[in-house]
Amino acid sequence: MTENAPDPTILPTEESIPQMTLEEKLQECQEKYLRLLAESDNARKRMQKERQEMTRFAVDNVIAEILDPIDSLEGALQCTQSMSNEMRNWAQGFLMILGQFKEVLSNHGVTPFHSEGSLFDPQLHYAIEKEETTEVPEGTIIKEYLKGYRSKERTVRPAKVKVAVPPEQTKLDV
Amino acid sequence: MTQQKKKSKIIGIDLGTTNSCVSIMEAGAPKVIANAEGGRTTPSIVGYKGGERLVGIAAKRQAVTNPERTIFSSKRFIGRKFAEVQSEIKTVPYKVTKNNNGDAVFEIEGKIVTPEEVAAQVLIKMKETAEAYLGEAVTEAVITVPAYFNDSQRQSTKDAGRIAGLEVKRIIPEPTAAALAYGLDKQHDKKIAVFDLGGGTFDISILELGDGVFEVLATNGDTHLGGDDFDNAILHWMLDEFKKEHGIDLSKDKMALQRLRDAAEKAKIELSGTQTTEINQPFITMDATGPKHLSTTLTRAKLESLVHDLIERTVGPCVNALKSAGLTKDKIDEVILVGGMTRMPAVERQVKEIFGKEPHKGVNPDEVVAIGAGIQGAVLTGDVKDVLLLDVIPLTLGIETLGGVLTPIVESNTTIPTQKKQVFSTAADNQPAVTIVVLQGERKMAKDNKEIGRFDLTDIPPAPRGMPQIEVAFDIDADGILHVSAKDKQSGKEQKIRIDAKSGLSEEEVKKMRRDAEEHLEEDKKRKEEIETRNEADALAFRAQKSLNEYKDKLPKNLIEEVQSKIDAVKAALEENNPDRIKAAHDALSNQMQKIGEAMQAHAGSAQEAQPQPPGGSAGNPSSQAKKANKPDIEEADVEILDDTQK
Numbered sequence: 168m169t170e171n172a173p174d175p176t177i178l179p180t181e182e183s184i185p186q187m188t189l190e191e192k193l194q195e196c197q198e199k200y201l202r203l204l205a206e207s208d209n210a211r212k213r214m215q216k217e218r219q220e221m222t223r224f225a226v227d228n229v230i231a232e233i234l235d236p237i238d239s240l241e242g243a244l245q246c247t248q249s250m251s252n253e254m255r256n257w258a259q260g261f262l263m264i265l266g267q268f269k270e271v272l273s274n275h276g277v278t279p280f281h282s283e284g285s286l287f288d289p290q291l292h293y294a295i296e297k298e299e300t301t302e303v304p305e306g307t308i309i310k311e312y313l314k315g316y317r318s319k320e321r322t323v324r325p326a327k328v329k330v331a332v333p334p335e336q337t338k339l340d341v
Numbered sequence: 342m343t344q345q346k347k348k349s350k351i352i353g354i355d356l357g358t359t360n361s362c363v364s365i366m367e368a369g370a371p372k373v374i375a376n377a378e379g380g381r382t383t384p385s386i387v388g389y390k391g392g393e394r395l396v397g398i399a400a401k402r403q404a405v406t407n408p409e410r411t412i413f414s415s416k417r418f419i420g421r422k423f424a425e426v427q428s429e430i431k432t433v434p435y436k437v438t439k440n441n442n443g444d445a446v447f448e449i450e451g452k453i454v455t456p457e458e459v460a461a462q463v464l465i466k467m468k469e470t471a472e473a474y475l476g477e478a479v480t481e482a483v484i485t486v487p488a489y490f491n492d493s494q495r496q497s498t499k500d501a502g503r504i505a506g507l508e509v510k511r512i513i514p515e516p517t518a519a520a521l522a523y524g525l526d527k528q529h530d531k532k533i534a535v536f537d538l539g540g541g542t543f544d545i546s547i548l549e550l551g552d553g554v555f556e557v558l559a560t561n562g563d564t565h566l567g568g569d570d571f572d573n574a575i576l577h578w579m580l581d582e583f584k585k586e587h588g589i590d591l592s593k594d595k596m597a598l599q600r601l602r603d604a605a606e607k608a609k610i611e612l613s614g615t616q617t618t619e620i621n622q623p624f625i626t627m628d629a630t631g632p633k634h635l636s637t638t639l640t641r642a643k644l645e646s647l648v649h650d651l652i653e654r655t656v657g658p659c660v661n662a663l664k665s666a667g668l669t670k671d672k673i674d675e676v677i678l679v680g681g682m683t684r685m686p687a688v689e690r691q692v693k694e695i696f697g698k699e700p701h702k703g704v705n706p707d708e709v710v711a712i713g714a715g716i717q718g719a720v721l722t723g724d725v726k727d728v729l730l731l732d733v734i735p736l737t738l739g740i741e742t743l744g745g746v747l748t749p750i751v752e753s754n755t756t757i758p759t760q761k762k763q764v765f766s767t768a769a770d771n772q773p774a775v776t777i778v779v780l781q782g783e784r785k786m787a788k789d790n791k792e793i794g795r796f797d798l799t800d801i802p803p804a805p806r807g808m809p810q811i812e813v814a815f816d817i818d819a820d821g822i823l824h825v826s827a828k829d830k831q832s833g834k835e836q837k838i839r840i841d842a843k844s845g846l847s848e849e850e851v852k853k854m855r856r857d858a859e860e861h862l863e864e865d866k867k868r869k870e871e872i873e874t875r876n877e878a879d880a881l882a883f884r885a886q887k888s889l890n891e892y893k894d895k896l897p898k899n900l901i902e903e904v905q906s907k908i909d910a911v912k913a914a915l916e917e918n919n920p921d922r923i924k925a926a927h928d929a930l931s932n933q934m935q936k937i938g939e940a941m942q943a944h945a946g947s948a949q950e951a952q953p954q955p956p957g958g959s960a961g962n963p964s965s966q967a968k969k970a971n972k973p974d975i976e977e978a979d980v981e982i983l984d985d986t987q988k
Contacts, residue, residue, distance in 0.1 A: 210368050213474065224379045242624040246632050287406060289388070289399035294406045296595050306406070312596040321379075327599055330406040 227323050230277050233268070234316060234324055240265050241314075276318045282311045282326040291315055293325040299334040307331045351481040351510055351722050352471045353714025355518070356460060356498065358416045359540030359567070361385045362711035363467040365475070366719030371522070371712040373705075376470045382707055383470070386413040387462040389449050396466040408434040410449050412459045414541065417564070418445045419456035420490070420497030432565070457497050461504035468507060482507040483718040485710050488514040488546045489560040510721050516546035517555040518713025519679045522704050526553050531674040534662075536692050536700070538655065539680035541567040545659045547666040547673070559666035561658035566651065568609075568682045574647045575605035579620065579635065587633050589626060597625050601635075612641045613684045645687045652691050659695045676700040681707045735851045738815055738823065741778040741787035743768050744872035750815045753783065757821060762814045764830075771803040775811060777827050779840060783858030785865035791854070798827040798836045806883070871920045878927040882911040885934055896940055904933045 244265060247258040272278065282292060287306045298309055308328045315326025353371075355362040360382040364373045375381050378398050388400035388411040395403060404411040417429045423439030423446075430437045436448040440455070447454045464484070471479045486498050495512045502509035513521075516535030520526065525533060530551055537544040544562040548555050579601050580592050591597040604620050611618040622635040645652075663670060678700045682688055692700050704712060734757055739749040742765070751761050767775065776797050782790030801809050810830040817823050826837035858865075885908050889901060907930040914922040 206368065209476075213367075213476075217474075220375075220379075224375075227379075239623045243632070246624070246627065287403065289395055289403040293402040294404070295599050297406045312599055325402060329595070332406055 223321075226275060227277075227318060227321060230272060230275060230318075231316075231324050233272075237265070237268050237272075238313065240268070272316070277316050277323050278318075279314050279316050280326070282308045282315055282328050284308060287328065287330045291317065291322055291325055292328045292330075294330045295327050296329040297332045298329055300331045301334065303331045305331060305333050349477065349480060350471075350475060351483060351718030352468070352479050353483045353485075353518070353711055353716065353718045354464060354467050355485050355515070355708075355711035355714060356416065356463060356467075356501075357382075357385055357539065357710075358414055358542050359385060360707070361463050361467055362708055363471050364708065364711040364715030365471060366715050366722075371715045371719075373708045373711060374470050374474045376466070377473065383463070383466055384413075385416065385460075385463050386411060387415070387459050388412075389454070391450075394462060396462050409436060411435065412447055412449075412454070415447075415456045415459040418447075419460055419501070420494030421445050421456075429564075457501040457504060460498065460501035464502055464505035464507060468505060480506070480508055481510050481718070483511045483513060483714045483721065484509055485513055485515045485518045485714050487544055487560070488516050488548075488557045489544075489562075490514075511717060513714065513717055514546070514555070514557055515544070515679070515710045516548055516557070516677070518710045518717065519677050520548060520550070520555060520675075521713035521716050522709045523675075523677060523701050525550065525675060525677075526555070532558075532666075532668060532672055533675045533677065534659075534673045534696050535677045535679060536655070536659070536683065537562075537679035538682040538688060539567055541565065541569060543567065543655055543658065545655070545662045547662050547668065558668070559662045559664075561662035561665070563654055563658060566654055567680075570651050571609055571648050571682065571685075572602065572605045574651065575609055575639070575644065576601055578639075578643075578647055579605060579637070582637055583625070583633075583635050587628075589628065589633065591626060594626060597622075600625065608639050609644070609685070612639065612644050613686060616641045641686070648685075648687070652687055655688075655691060656695060670695065670697050673698060677709075678702060679706050679709050734817060734821070735848075736781050736854060737783055738817075739780055740765075740813060740825075741780060744876055745787045746869060746872055747780050747782070747785060747787045747790055750813065751817065757817045758819045760814065760816045762812055765811045765813055766807045767801065767804070767809050767811075768806060770806045772806070772809075773801055773803070774799040775801070775827070777813060777825065777836075779823075779825050779838075782854050784854075784861060785869040789857070789861070789865070791850075793823075794825060794838050794840045796825075796827070796836055796838050798829060798834065800832070800834055801829050802832055804831075874920060874924055874927065875915060875918075878911050878923045878930075879915060881927055881930055881934070882908050882915075885930055885937075888934070888937055892937070892941060896937065900933075900936060900940055904930070904937060907933045 240261065244258055244262055247255055250258065269279075280291065285308055286304075287294060287308055292308065292315065295312060296310075300309070303309065307330070308326075309331050310329040311326055312329065313324075313327035316323040350365050353364045361384075362373060362382045364371050366372070373381050376383050376397065380398065383397040384401045386397065386400040386404065388395040388403050388407055390403075390407060390410060400411060401413075404413070412435055414429075414433060418426055418437060422443050423437070424443065426437065426445045437445055438448045438453075440446045440453060445456065447456070447459065464482075468479050468482070482502060484498055484502055486495055490498070498512055499509045515537065516533075519535050519537070520533055525531065528550060531549075533548040533550060533555075535544075535546045535548065537546070542562065542564050543566040544560065546560045547558045549558050550556075576598075580590070583589065583591055591601065600622055604622060608618050608620055617638055617640045620635065620637050620639055624632045625635045626633050663673075673696050676692060676696045676698045678689065678692065683692070683700075683706050689700060734751060734753060734755055737747075737749045737753045738751045739747050742748040748763075750763055751759060765775070774797050776795065778787065778792055779794035780787055780790040781793050784790050798811065801811075812828045812830055814826045814828075815823060816826075823840040824837060825840065826835055828835040885904060889896075889904055889908070893901065907926070911923070911926040911930050914926040
């Protein structure tokens with residue numbers, strides 16, 4: 168019933184509202200548009216940055232996985248002393264293969280670092296054991312269980328180490 | 342414009358017992374942010390040493406050397422009285438004491454550190470992670486807490502946020518966040534079970550959703566059950582196996598133990614996707630007889646028998662939670678999995694058995710809570726409702742090209758409004774007109790798709806095949822109305838039509854077309870390849886004929902005859918329409934073409950392009966007789982694609 172006949176009171180409203188809001192609406196739209204534009208631009212930049220990061224992480228992650236077999240090979244080649252000359256000759260060859268692997272790593276900027284004797288740094292080392300001792304300064308790495316590797320700006324794999332801590336007694340005095 | 346308030350993002354943080362995770366809403370989609378070390382989750386661990394504070398992975402790495410000053414699981418103490426946490430104290434190596442009002446606090450180097458301050462350190466790390474990603478300051482956050490947290494625990498979590506420089510806009514229960522991540526808030530009157538088996542704790546929550554508001558009906562769980570228990574079960578099995586075989590106890594060997602611990606976790610993760618996994622640890626140790634290797638196979642069935650008791654421990658709490666919610670399992674409408682351990686098929690099976698329902702999957706269970714918090718943050722910013730509801734086109738739009746192929750212009754799922762342009766050319770010499778047939782659908786061949794419009798662009802000035810540049814533009818406005826125009830770039834002549842969205846397809850039809858496309862994928866591909874071969878052969882014959890005519894005088898007669906015969910063979914094969922024959926003739930001609938090149942080079946002249954360049958399609962009939970110089974990269978169509986990148 169009422170739907171059939173257009174309500175006359177609507178007319179002025181229809182006219183006045185657009186007049187009142189047209190500018191505002193434009194401004195709102197403009198603002199929204201600009202914000203959207205900026206957001207998409209920012210998202211694009213972030214994505215670009217993230218893609219770079221991801222590529223880097225991806226390379227590092229793959230390399231980190233190759234480190235395990237390299238460790239095994241290294242471990243294996245440490246048992247050659249008691250071998251016959253013939254075996255040692257073989258081992259020599261495998262040592263060269265190990266060298267090739269390491270070359271691939273260093274080509275990608277990944278190099279091992281030496282931990283024993285240096286001070287513990289959680290950015291580089293992962294402590295899996297401690298030993299109470301006064302022979303070396305606190306925080307000195309006494310033993311390296313697993314070699315650490317790093318690339319230019321990141322620790323690819325922390326070294327797993329044993330760290331010197333002061334004996335309980337002395338610590339209480341501190 | 343100047344009063345434009347800078348709307349900064351509200352981040353969502355899952356402040357977990359073992360790990361924390363941060364997410365934001367970006368361009369309408371939730372996104373988990375990786376920390377500086379590349380991790381998508383950060384250990385909730387803080388190490389203190391002198392004035393130095395370490396948070397996350399660095400704190401974890403030094404924990405062994407610094408157990409009294411490395412606070413993990415601080416969430417177990419936040420907002421609680423010293424008297425309440427006696428059993429927890431026994432499980433941690435650091436000192437827990439009480440402050441003046443009886444709250445549980447930590448004592449580190451003789452100083453009192455509150456659980457709020459520890460949590461704040463983790464929150465700062467998450468905040469910095471988000472800031473590094475966004476490149477702007479973050480000041481507001483939504484933080485999740487377990488559903489069973491009381492007012493005091495929630496208030497303390499809020500305080501931790503304040504200490505971290507974050508205004509906590511809302512504290513929401515973890516199961517609610519998980520439900521948000523699955524978009525379950527859009528439903529009505531649902532009972533939802535959230536099964537959360539993480540690194541160190543197990544929580545089961547029963548939620549009721551009414552009118553977009555979640556109410557926690559019941560919670561239960563086991564505060565000391567998680568992934569580490571599963572790893573240990575595998576580790577002990579490996580130690581036993583090795584002892585049985587070699588008589589050596591590796592549990593005393595730190596180095597071996599470390600390797601086995603890593604191997605155990607790896608095997609566990611692998612067995613979520615495969616039935617068996619090899620565990621190989623060469624040179625794990627050595628005795629007088631030489632090196633010893635650990636080499637064994639772990640099957641999924643074996644793993645499941647090893648951890649059976651652990652999984653069994655989740656049943657009781659679930660039953661109790663249902664009971665205290667006053668529900669039976671058939672009253673549960675939705676089941677959600679949270680926490681990395683729920684990836685294990687045996688765990689999932691157990692959940693299915695308990696609730697008699699297939700659980701929701703798809704969102705990373707390690708991140709689902711943080712994602713839900715991020716979504717809540719976006720809702721609070723107004724981002725979610727403020728975002729224009731941008732539509733996408735349901736089916737690919739394109740035109741018909743040489744050989745009756747659909748060349749897509751706007752791919753399905755493209756967000757509109759959008760505009761795309763592509764340049765095509767003619768398929769015959771002096772072709773005066775092209776017909777633009779606008780198609781909608783996912784099939785490769787034009788005839789299998791729906792024609793939604795058609796028009797001719799006429800009066801193209803006479804030109805050799807492939808020369809005219811006809812720019813076809815598809816412009817779809819926000820209402821889904823498609824404007825297609827075709828313009829001859831040289832003459833500037835343009836023709837366009839407007840196609841109403843309504844002339845497209847209904848939702849049912851869209852679904853049907855997608856289904857069809859999937860079903861016919863293989864055969865369509867084959868058909869398209871055939872046509873491509875055809876077009877390629879046609880174009881090659883055309884080029885060969887042209888070269889032949891052009892360099893007639895400079896080529897040895899026998900070569901001319903040879904090439905001509907090969908060209909004729911191609912034409913005959915095309916006539917015959919036998920794909921294999923066409924391919925063979927094409928290859929033969931292609932070889933001859935190289936000879937032309939060689940002969941020309943010998944002649945010091947330069948006949949270019951011996952390479953066949955694929956075709957485009959002509960809506961009409963391909964003219965194989967036509968001749969003209971063919972630029973590489975040109976696809977002859979009805980219409981021919983010159984430059985895909987032009988938009």
